[in-house]
Amino acid sequence: MSDLQGQLEQAVKGYHDPYLGSDLFEAGAVKNLSAEDGIAKLDIFLEYPSEYLKAGIEQMLQIALENIEGIDSAEVTIDWAVSSHKAHENLPNIANVKNIIAVASGKGGVGKSTTSVNLALALAEDGAKVGILDADIYGPSVGMMLGMPEGTRPETVDDKYFKPVIAKGIQSMSMAYLVTDKTPMVWRGPMVSGALQQLITQTMWDDLDYLIIDMPPGTGDIQLTLSQKVPVSASVVVTTPQDIALLDAKKGIEMFRKVNIPVLGIIENMSIHICSNCGHAEHIFGEAGAEQIAAEYNTELLGSLPLSKYIREQSDIGEPPVAHDPASEVGMMYRHCARTMAAKLSQLSSQAVPDIQITDD
Template sequence: MVAVHDAAKPSGLQKVKHIIAVASGKGGVGKSTTAVNLALALAAEGFETGILDADIYGPSQGMMLGVADGVRPQADENNYFKPITAQGIKAMSMSFLITESTPMVWRGPMAAGALQQLIMQTNWQELDYLIVDMPPGTGDIQLTLSQKVPVTGAVIVTTPQDIALLDCKKGIEMFRKVEIPVLGVVENMSLHQCSQCGHEEAIFGTGGGERIAREYQTQLLGQLPLQASIREQTDAGRPSVIADPESSVAQHYRAIARRLVEEVKNLEEARNFSPNLSVIED
């Protein structure tokens, strides 16, 4: 199945320069935490940034950004949603349209239809980057996004654990099948440092993200530690990049953001390159 990347953008996305899907082959690897901190890191680097929570069944970006339950997006004059501004970035999520306790008991096509509404009926205005927090796996939501939106590229989040790496490969292969470039891999929970003695231990193994990046000829954008503060700050609605901007964790996210920007730049240059042909007469 081939994605229609050159099709016109939905009207609400006309002023969005780059759309980046943050995905994982399986749940529990810290994809949503990585997505929100990456969005905040891009904003900290000076880019106008938004985040779309495409996890219809388990939307979490509202809580991660500290948006109170019950806050609803307003409509503009064209009856489009206006994204909610939180922590300096624009955000849209199914969590803004339901209560925290509402379960999404929907079949796949219904969830895909809900995603289309979020995509097609949100007016993002001018953004340099729109980060899309994808649900885990390789199902209807992923296909809907690739068919309806000209995605610039994807970032795959994994842990060094072998089972996570196996699913990571499936995620990369899926994006390749729909012709979305994989810009790089983020290895989460790569190293744990004891808060008492400072001893470091690779709980989930070592080198997995680097091996995957090498095997699929993409970049290892960064490695993130297994650290309680990341979870605590995100649960409190102030992710690490905002809560403690001078911390080593925040600096890790900002370094990943800078590498992502560089990969997007390289991708654009490759797409715009056209060799000059000269004809020499004998």
């Protein structure tokens, strides 16, 4: 290796990708690095949505390369595309869906649906094609959060397939689009599981990089059936810092482990409250619990969201923070979580996952 080539490589290694957790060489993202007649050329390929980031990364790398003696100018190109990952090798793919990410919680009331919607919107903001499936049959709320009016119905094709409802740039499907707010879903578990499988497989998703599934709360039969019968690529567990919520979050992680679905990480909601009057910050529900669980289960804390009136108000009026103001402080928090999640998924091995035996003990 020439001295100049070594300097070029060191300059590129000086950029540490915060989402991949490594430099670009370690991540295998450098496809070409060369120099001729004082012009350096660098081609980078990332496997997570990077449309928002790439101009800034290109500029940083360009400056780093042009600071090398003998380099008059640098041409840096960053491309990206999302690859397909599949946890269940024995399950057929969902047509036109590359990756399915299940967002789950061990208990209700921790902000799972709010998180699901904002993650989906955040991935779309970064350039991905995204869909969201509201799998909470008993309490579907995704349609409302996306600002869809009551009575919204999906188009049908050949009386067999649904077209997803487009809302704020993402594709969506929910039981709320098929029933009214005044129709309680008084169904037993097998009926719910069957209905959800139909919603997933009979929706004509349009070339999705990611399908986010807002799972029902809990770790019962419905969740287990979905996890075993839908080709889920990976999962995310949402919790709050409360001890009881953290205990249920552990159950959620264990459930996914039993069915060999990787857990990309934990998102902690309501982690801190900042007083709007005096600015005092207080951990109302506890502190550092999700971080401890992430360490215990060898996963990571994807992000922490505050207990915020803004999040609640925007979600209630159908304008989630990422849709209303993606550059807001809360919007950027969700976007950071989504990028970290997508980058972790891109690093999963594509090898087949071995079958395991599930027992009742």
